[in-house]
Amino acid sequence: MGDSSVTPRLGSLKALLGIVAGAGASYGIYKLISRHSIKKNKKSVTSESAGDRISSQPSDSVMQPGSLLARVSGMQVICPQRSDASSEITHQSPSNMEPKHLKMLLLCLQSSNNTSERCKILLTLGNSAAFTSNQNLIRESDGIPIIAGFLCDPEPDVRVQTLNALNNLCMNIQNQEQLTVYVPQVLELIEMSQMNSDLQLSALRLLTNLSVTDKHQHLLKQSVTLLLSLLVVGSEALQVQALKVLVNLSSNPDMMDDIVQAQAPASVLLLFDAKTAQPVLLRLLTFAGNLKAWRPSSQVADELRRRRDCLFRVLLDESSQLHSKLVQLLSHPDGEVKAQ
Template identity: 70%
Template structure:
């Protein structure tokens, strides 16, 4: 069955999905800190996401393709302290009624031809959930699906962009796919900057960046994003703070990134997050980030040059004038034993 005549063959999207199922298968602080918009210019964390089904114009009846694929769970690897590393090889492979290759081809073809935003959302959810499994990650790659899906990062409908990011996120669990996905890093950063703070768009985009920063290979592409991430850290809720910190922890585990990190402009209020009132899940990752920074040892000449830069992260967290040390001492009395141990590690 050719891809080109999918719509004419089945008449409409609902008919197609029924047949397949029957076959069994912007915020102010960053602007003030940076003064410009983002342009081109080891503690490891990784993410998987399987979004819930949102009901659009496509039927999601029990036993249908969408019902089979959309309700799947991805097994996430838990980490000790602030380590959450999930590779595709660690995921439980459990076929959702085994979508066949032609079904994925049809979905990709329909994604490009349907005029309905709600239909695009549903197709992206289905593709994203199938992409939670290694065999489908490979098939979508072979069919050119990564670039097809990524084309909807610029869709005018926010929910379409969210589900595009979710699908790309699961595809990024495959290291081969990351080679194709790296070309979209700048676009993903632009989405983070331009989207409302704490929005689903920001969270989905940061999850994708988390996976792309699991290895050192693509860290250089995020050199210009440090100020953006630090600015988000002080204005967002704890859910977004966790996503931001996962990326920062990954980057700070790479010694070659340290110069860029410590020189980045940073809000002075970053140090205020080291507080007993901060969520423990945020604090653990924040302490891992701080520990990575403190392990860096600049020369006396470099340290002196950084001290002259009033607004850089070095002055905020690492300089002798920083409040960080006194705040860490206070955290030694935190009721969470794991957190106290992390504080002691940073102070050592």
């Protein structure tokens, strides 16, 4: 499972959450950005070496007679011809893709040295993956590991398009089985990326689709602390996306023990306010409603009360300020908010 690889990274967020709880979201942003800078420096060597490997591939010479592309096409293919072929395919309607088109795009993706070209190919593959037949064809062509390999691409735009393509491929039960192995890597991208970036949003969208059913939710049980921290430091768009994942997880009773034990910033309570954006507030109330439906034994409740920073203490304990916050929201001008 990916739990053991995710736990060390999430454990490093404990300092962040303690500071956010005591000093507010502004200092939490500083900690996230600081941590991102450190990790970015650590990753620079890996990114440079990956770039070296890519640039070492031939770009303007005739491909070797024994190469895969040469065998598939039945003739020697030079890169300009390959680029023209991929360009022609990317202009076709995604619904009209044939197996040969998808296979050619996957081949071009693997051999491309150009960031713009990789983005266009990934965009085309992602658009084509909106159709069930293409989702199956890409999987049967071993396209999922090929596409997922670009989660490590040094260019953020390429990683975003990779996540978007995987997100569409995820709308297929058989594809999800292959995609689960990349959950730790996707969580790492969320943790390392710049706050409120397209990269974080795309990664959260993928996790949202993976967590729609109960089958793979256990892979995210160690991510609750990360998701809660994004709520108090993220933009409205990021808050909504993080809450979609939290609502999915909290809808599963088997996940509740892990959720209520997760470390949580006390400042989550501040979001239960009339000033909070309605899309965020509605999902936050849905999440809280799922938590309230959980009924722990007195022994479990007593044990959780001894954990000062856990979500149970912040939102569910008798000492929590959530009840008074909810009473105030009964006078909210939005009817949906009051009903929720």
